[in-house]
Amino acid sequence: MEKKIYSTPFAGLCNRLEALPLCFAFQEYFGHEVLLDWPEFQDLRVVGARFTRLRPWMKLGAKRFDSPTPEEFVHLGRHRVLIQKGLFGGIPQINRRLYLATAARLRLHPRLMVELMAQFAPLKETVVAGVHIRRGDYRPGPEEDIYDINNHIHSQVPLWWYEYAMKTVTDRYGKVIFYLSHNGLTPQEETRLSHAFPLIQAPRDNPYRPKRKGHQADSNPVRDLFALACCPIIIGTPMSTFTHYPAHALGRPTLVLQPLPRTTRAAPRMGLSRLYGRDIHAWMETLYKGSMFHAVTSVSDLPDVDYFQALDWL
Numbered sequence: 001m002e003k004k005i006y007s008t009p010f011a012g013l014c015n016r017l018e019a020l021p022l023c024f025a026f027q028e029y030f031g032h033e034v035l036l037d038w039p040e041f042q043d044l045r046v047v048g049a050r051f052t053r054l055r056p057w058m059k060l061g062a063k064r065f066d067s068p069t070p071e072e073f074v075h076l077g078r079h080r081v082l083i084q085k086g087l088f089g090g091i092p093q094i095n096r097r098l099y100l101a102t103a104a105r106l107r108l109h110p111r112l113m114v115e116l117m118a119q120f121a122p123l124k125e126t127v128v129a130g131v132h133i134r135r136g137d138y139r140p141g142p143e144e145d146i147y148d149i150n151n152h153i154h155s156q157v158p159l160w161w162y163e164y165a166m167k168t169v170t171d172r173y174g175k176v177i178f179y180l181s182h183n184g185l186t187p188q189e190e191t192r193l194s195h196a197f198p199l200i201q202a203p204r205d206n207p208y209r210p211k212r213k214g215h216q217a218d219s220n221p222v223r224d225l226f227a228l229a230c231c232p233i234i235i236g237t238p239m240s241t242f243t244h245y246p247a248h249a250l251g252r253p254t255l256v257l258q259p260l261p262r263t264t265r266a267a268p269r270m271g272l273s274r275l276y277g278r279d280i281h282a283w284m285e286t287l288y289k290g291s292m293f294h295a296v297t298s299v300s301d302l303p304d305v306d307y308f309q310a311l312d313w314l
Contacts, residue, residue: 005032005082006054006062009039013221014241017106017249018280019087021098024048030077039208043222045107059083067091095279103249108226113314116227119200120309127176128309129169130231132243133162135184145265149287153239159189161259164268165235166197169257172302179231181224181242183217202227226250226314232305233257244283248275252310255303260295261287271295272302
């Protein structure tokens with residue numbers, strides 16, 4: 001009988017995308033058909049995979065796995081039905097070869113692609129900088145005027161830091177418009193940003209309302225993911241895969257700005273990184289180990305952008 005591997009909705013969209021190369025490794029080495037039991041089937045296409053519902057009877061005799069070692073990977077390949085129940089960050093040995101190749105399989109539904117291109121195309125020679133602000137399950141720090149990642153791995157970045165970063169980007173590149181993707185901003189905070197900076201956003205038509213608090217947003221996450229990947233710069237949220245994945249796996253190489261591990265409202269600081277083609281492990285190490293992460297000491301430290309917005313890859 002045909003071998004099958006099912007990916008379940010064990011985490012948010014970008015964490016599942018990080019785990020997807022492993023599914024295609026099973027397909028490549030052992031012939032498993034890749035089946036995705038994901039809620040985003042309406043708006044996302046994955047070349048070489050098929051969306052389906054994992055029914056209870058399909059689980060009979062299936063082997064569940066999360067983060068196999070190379071030896072366990074070989075053993076799992078003998079099973080006819082596999083169920084991926086979780087994986088954080090992928091398997092480095094597999095990601096080195098299949099990471100970008102797997103991301104290249106992703107397609108945005110034509111309806112959303114047309115909508116997105118109509119929003120971006122008229123901007124022409126305007127730098128479109130992505131801004132991803134994640135609240136939800138991110139915890140506010142004990143002091144509003146201090147950001148310190150040591151308080152918690154998912155420390156909430158205060159709005160004043162994003163305002164500082166957006167002003168710095170404007171000072172450096174001049175003609176800039178910001179694509180805002182967020183979950184958890186209050187109407188007052190959105191108004192505050194829109195009064196200070198030119199913003200565009202996706203329609204508030206999110207058809208997916210996951211139970212996970214950290215993944216709730218008003219806009220369609222699939223559309224936002226592809227829109228951020230069209231931006232040459234993303235002002236992001238540390239440790240969030242929704243900042244990482246569009247910058248480092250989709251589209252063209254992207255410059256990412258995030259706060260230093262500790263910064264204050266009185267003297268805000270940020271750093272930059274370019275990690276295109278590198279997986280979540282490299283992204284996490286930017287702040288934990290300072291790997292490939294460079295402090296921005298002045299506006300001139302920001303490099304020239306390679307493009308204003310990239311739509312050709314869509």
